[in-house]
Amino acid sequence: MARPKSFKQAEALEKAMQLFWEKGFEATSIQDLVDTIGINRQSLYNTFGDKKQLFLQSLDLYRTQGLEGILQKLAEDEPVQQKIADVFRFIIDASIHDSRGCLIANSTLELANHDDDVATIVCDNLKNYEDAFRQVLLEAQQKGELSPDKNPDAIARYLFSSLQGIRVTAKATNDRARLEDIAAITLSVLS
Amino acid sequence: MARPKSFKQAEALEKAMQLFWEKGFEATSIQDLVDTIGINRQSLYNTFGDKKQLFLQSLDLYRTQGLEGILQKLAEDEPVQQKIADVFRFIIDASIHDSRGCLIANSTLELANHDDDVATIVCDNLKNYEDAFRQVLLEAQQKGELSPDKNPDAIARYLFSSLQGIRVTAKATNDRARLEDIAAITLSVLS
DNA sequence: TCCATTCTTGACTGGTCGTTCCATAACTGT
DNA sequence: ACAGTTATGGAACGACCAGTCAAGAATGGA
Numbered sequence: 001m002a003r004p005k006s007f008k009q010a011e012a013l014e015k016a017m018q019l020f021w022e023k024g025f026e027a028t029s030i031q032d033l034v035d036t037i038g039i040n041r042q043s044l045y046n047t048f049g050d051k052k053q054l055f056l057q058s059l060d061l062y063r064t065q066g067l068e069g070i071l072q073k074l075a076e077d078e079p080v081q082q083k084i085a086d087v088f089r090f091i092i093d094a095s096i097h098d099s100r101g102c103l104i105a106n107s108t109l110e111l112a113n114h115d116d117d118v119a120t121i122v123c124d125n126l127k128n129y130e131d132a133f134r135q136v137l138l139e140a141q142q143k144g145e146l147s148p149d150k151n152p153d154a155i156a157r158y159l160f161s162s163l164q165g166i167r168v169t170a171k172a173t174n175d176r177a178r179l180e181d182i183a184a185i186t187l188s189v190l191s
Numbered sequence: 192m193a194r195p196k197s198f199k200q201a202e203a204l205e206k207a208m209q210l211f212w213e214k215g216f217e218a219t220s221i222q223d224l225v226d227t228i229g230i231n232r233q234s235l236y237n238t239f240g241d242k243k244q245l246f247l248q249s250l251d252l253y254r255t256q257g258l259e260g261i262l263q264k265l266a267e268d269e270p271v272q273q274k275i276a277d278v279f280r281f282i283i284d285a286s287i288h289d290s291r292g293c294l295i296a297n298s299t300l301e302l303a304n305h306d307d308d309v310a311t312i313v314c315d316n317l318k319n320y321e322d323a324f325r326q327v328l329l330e331a332q333q334k335g336e337l338s339p340d341k342n343p344d345a346i347a348r349y350l351f352s353s354l355q356g357i358r359v360t361a362k363a364t365n366d367r368a369r370l371e372d373i374a375a376i377t378l379s380v381l382s
Numbered sequence: 383t384c385c386a387t388t389c390t391t392g393a394c395t396g397g398t399c400g401t402t403c404c405a406t407a408a409c410t411g412t
Numbered sequence: 413a414c415a416g417t418t419a420t421g422g423a424a425c426g427a428c429c430a431g432t433c434a435a436g437a438a439t440g441g442a
Binding site: 002003004005006039040041042043046047 | 388392
Binding site: 023024026027099100101105106108109110112113114119122123125126151153154155157158160161162163164165166167168169171172173178181182184185186188189 | 214215217218290291292296297299300301303304305310313314316317342344345346348349351352353354355356357358359360362363364369372373375376377379380
């Protein structure tokens with residue numbers, strides 16, 4: 001039919017995502033992307049559209065990957081409090097080993113109040129995480145692992161907000177013990 | 192001795208800070224600053240140095256102003272839990288009325304892992320807030336308003352981290368009730 | 383084999399970036 | 413009134429920005 005692409009689109013998008021994650025939207029130039037992805041400028045435009053479209057696709061890829069990881073942890077056959085603690089431990093590990101933090105959070109603060117498309121993805125992400133936590137908390141109440149006095153809706157929001165806080169705090173301190181202190185107190189409201 | 196400036200330096204810095212707060216560091220151009228501040232390009236360079244120096248001065252101005260506001264609230268002659276609740280209510284109000292969020296948090300995620308000067312200010316800010324909370328929590332323990340079982344150090348860290356989380360969450364939802372739910376659960380660990 | 387289609391290449395666009403130069407204006411102390 | 417000093421204004425710098433163009437290369441189907 002026609003000449004095939006000389007690169008894999010999924011791999012290229014992954015590289016773009018990594019670079020946006022490293023540098024942020026504004027600080028990443030098309031030239032940076034061309035160099036990092038290793039494809040030609042025009043191929044980039046043909047495949048992904050302009051810079052903002054490529055960014056949105058990168059952001060959505062990150063969101064999907066991240067959510068998937070969390071959902072897996074929450075689907076384990078373990079006590080709910082332990083599963084949620086695992087999620088917090090995972091985020092703390094990630095924050096310490098990777099100074100880029102969270103691409104969603106970075107993009108939220110950089111762009112969400114000026115760009116509706118970014119705001120939509122950010123909002124979806126919030127909703128997905130809160131839903132995941134809420135569902136697991138409801139199950140916990142059914143199993144008797146969580147007091148029926150607690151409000152799963154509100155706690156789900158609280159947990160997500162706490163995770164965001166930890167990610168921001170982690171950029172100001174690399175002290176794992178401090179972050180674990182925060183997580184421990186956060187999780188104490190579950191018992 | 193020489194020709195005096197035709198503008199007030201403090202006012203110019205305030206305007207620069209407002210603009211950086213609105214747009215972020217990368218998205219703010221020197222031309223934007225010249226237009227917004229209303230002074231000549233060369234005067235800007237003479238007075239504040241280059242773009243990054245001006246940004247650092249703006250960031251430090253914001254940090255000082257913000258900290259002062261919080262310290263005032265924590266110095267009131269009221270029960271400690273109420274004072275801390277006031278701080279949270281204040282942050283929620285600010286987050287809802289001002290979509291720019293927190294300049295420190297914005298700068299943390301945009302720049303802290305690439306710029307040591309920004310990281311230093313961000314780190315100082317963390318320390319100042321944690322110190323303020325810790326001191327107030329220690330006083331609370333002395334007055335019997337807070338259980339001696341609690342660890343003021345860890346709770347101080349936890350409170351600051353929670354505030355950051357709320358500021359990030361507020362960019363994804365403008366629903367005041369949700370943010371107040373989060374604050375209520377956060378503060379429940381004090382009692 | 384040849385055509386239609388798509389991908390790749392590299393030069394190129396107009397515009398904007400942060401920063402600097404230099405001539406001139408305006409002020410103070412003498 | 414003059415000298416010394418600093419502020420101002422506007423033009424200019426080279427570098428880089430996001431995005432486009434046209435020509436050639438490579439493929440699959442007929």
